[in-house]
Amino acid sequence: MKLERRHDIDWLRVIAIGLLLIYHIAIIFQPWAMFIGFIRGPELMEGLWTPMTALNVWRIPLLFYVSGMGVYFALRKRNWKQLLGERSRRILLPFAFGFIAITPLHIYIFQAYYNMPLSYFPHAGHLWFLGNIFVYVLLLSPLFFYLRKNEAGKFKKALSNFMQNPFGPLSISVFFMAEVVLLKPTLFEMYAETWHGFFIGLLAFFFGFLFVYSGKDLWNTLLRWRWLYLGLAIALYGLRFFVFDLKIPGWVMAIESNCWIFGLFGFSYKYLNRPSALLSYLSQAAYPVYILHMFVLYAGGYLILPLDIPVFLKFAGIVAFTGIVCYLLYEFLICRIGFLRPFFGLKVKCIQPGKEKELKEAVGKSL
Template sequence: MKTTERRYDIDWLRVIAIALLLIYHSAIVFQPWGVLIGFIQSNKGLSWLWVAMSMLNVWRIPLLFFVSGMGVCFAMRKRNWKQLVWERSKRILLPFIVGMFVIVPIHVFIWQRYYSQPLSYDWGRGHLWFLGNIFSYVIILLPVFYLLKHKADVVQGYVSKVFSHPLSILIAISLFVIEVVVVKPDSFELYAMTLHGYVLGFIAFLIGFLMVYSGKAFWQRVLSMRWIYLTLAITFYLVRVIKYELIASHIFTAIESILWIYTIFSFGYRYLNHSNKALAYLSKAAYPVYILHMIFLYWGASLLIPFQMPAFITFAGVNLFSFAGSLLVYELLLKRIWWIGLGFGLNTARNIGQKHYAPKILVSNKA
């Protein structure tokens, strides 16, 4: 017999991860190399901010892939493979295409104008590169996922037993370490449009799916070990800062990445597994806001940097402009014109204003 458990913490973590990405992107504006990767760069830096951002950098993108894999497991509960592909096409592929050809060219145009470059229509994956990765993972792993779904009576108990073991974290660590040893990335944190980012994302996506598939026993295990994960993650981070000056070996960084991710999932499961009106709103707004935010980040930076205010005030202003502008467009345009909202990951007009429901995990008594 199976029961259901609502999982609001996964929604919260997705919202928080996207919010941190917006702040992270704003921080790049105040680093001495920002312009080299296509950001508008302030002549007043906040180099110290990068110490904190470097902690986020080793897990911010892998976490999104973990959560995306979890989302597919949730979505498969009541969908056949055709419905899943159609739903992910609307949710991921369509916003990816709209973003490449509409959103990215706008913020590139702002950059060109700010630096007095020739104005041109320059489309590309930009900050939405990972959406293309995620959609490809869905297609590639679809046969595996549906085999696991239809053979759950045979397979799920075994997966649950493996993932609920105290040392199951070593599976994720081993796969991350193997990836960096084989792929040999130039930088562990260089995820965007690289082989490293693609393979690491694939591993994280698959593990995220299996975390949900394995059932409640896994989550009870990570909950019981949350303080161990946190202590180890902080220790690895401090060693990376003090001994390696933020640039440790890829193997060291891969281990730290998993420790932070398991820490986040365990504390999220403990403290965020509840809903309220804020989550109901933010869970719908976070995705389109992320798609839009680079336009307002570049626009805000181009308007505020010339005032030559103290760097931290400008940083706060860029963040406020980015969040507020994106939310305003979401509120006034995307929510109200369904066919525009569809291009930004909002499902359909009939979903707007509906009560929010968190994903459910089917929990076997065997787990």
Template sequence: MMDNRRYDIDWLRVIAIGLLLIYHIAIVFQPWGVFIGFMQSPESLESIWIPMSALNVWRIPLLFFVSGMGVWFAIQKRNLKSLLLERAGRIFLPFIFGLLFIVPIHQLLWQHYYNQDMAWIPGPAHLWFLGNISIYVLLLSPLFIYLKGKEGSRVKIWLQRLFCNPLSLFVLAIPFVLETVLIRPEPYELYALTWHGFVLGFLCFIAGFCCMVGGETFWPTVLKWRWVYLGTGIALFLVRLIAFDLKGPEILLPVETLHWIFGVFGLGYKHLNRKSKVLHVLSQAAYPVYIVHMVWLYLGTYLILPLEMPVGAKFVAVIAFTAVGCFTNYEIIRNLNWLKPFLGLRNLKKVKGQADFKNAKVVNI
């Protein structure tokens, strides 16, 4: 049987979550980390802010793109009701569980570290992403199911014609630029619990789905022009760094975002679309690791920051502690069937033999 699974999309999701973990750890070593709820190192590593800024404009939008692509795969074998039920179990249930049982742990660690009164402050913290995705699925699934039933529709034909042209990126950029101009986010990279993050994620989610609908031309185009897209993204970042001290300009930030994403898609399609035992493990672990990583990050920070070590060594130590803690946690979770649904894991025995679906699935976070 032909394997239709898109391993490159799986890899990009894993890589994006890995970058998310490193990015969150890097915040601990910035002079403003405490102001957004992170424990803050007394010594800073401000030099790492430049590569962080290059990642910042595309790492979260990329995850929203991939999540929209995941819905395209999910609807191939589902009607509207089964899609909503499946997404509720995969996204909304872990969101609620994390909000009630994961987020309070790292809140309490932060409060204890800073000698504050212990109190639960309701809020999604890093799980805001899952809350947004839950809303997008609820709002857009009827439209997506409708489009699935319109094989050969004008929308699909138009998208395929659009993506034939490498300049299609600039057409796709129009709503993204309008969002930035109208909402005027400050800063652009502040996605969590903001209208900017919600609307930008909504646009990326739709765009990811549309990329799959027009995939017959989209993927060959990003493959052919990947270096142009990536080079333009780097050039726009350098302009932002040198001329604008990383602050803007607003009208170019979403254009930079899309160039990075299209370039990354092209590179992934070229080099990552192949089966791998490592990918199998990482792809299964990525979702629960994302859900629990802040607990291990905060615990590692709590234990390591007070130690007498060079600041660079502390940074590496927190990364290692967080990674080991997360994967140890994953090994425990995957052996507890009752806990799996709350942390986004399927019982693989239940889907064994469903080859067509397994080959098509892309896990959505």
């Protein structure tokens, strides 16, 4: 059976990783950067954090949703052994490689920036996300395969019918609200290596799978009511920012998070669900860039922060440095040295814009 390629989901993954780079660079210019292991510039740009406070409640949950969707497409073409083998190659191997060879690099730069003794410190760092994803695959794949075998059953029909109502997607926020109430995270947006991050990721991963499993009725609902979800997200953020000074209860932030995500799903389904050579290239590059970006942005900060230039130029310079160096490392090192590709989650030849034959082959082999 020929599977429909969801280009909007590919775009959301690319966009989310692009925003992740901007978010992490913005942290460098906040007064508390060093307390969470980031280098900090001598001048601050605290105003940068205002848009980041809108972003940080949904950026990571969005990636978990999209990852769950990817598993749905993957298991449509694989049995459980093939799925676990493929996910081990694409997730576990890059995670292990990054743990010992990539994340220690930005710790070296941190130590050098603060004139600390250099020491080798292997750790998960920003790759905690990959560790979570692999655990979710192990935990949920039996259920996912059961659902796949019963796609013509009553559950899918009931789910599809329920999701035709605009409050159908919103209703799953009850589970996210319960997670916050039960775990009581100190900060809703503190996902990395916390139980809150693990369970909110597990929920988003599971419902991401169900969203594509349920069929087009849900996506038509997200499309039809996208302005409602976006409006609710903006209203809840306004309430959080202007009334509660960003200290609103976490269960409200859980609703806001899903409203942002559902709005994005609706708009991307309308405007981004079409193929392009650029998307094929960026979709493949996004994963290696995610793995590399912390080391590169720390290097950019190390070089640019001491310069005697205005602080906004430092921010722009680190953004440009990170983007350009990540591109160069991907295009001229990872992409062209065959044995390196598996360590960055790649399993097909790298795609360059305009190479139509390679694009077709890559799309056919991708998830």
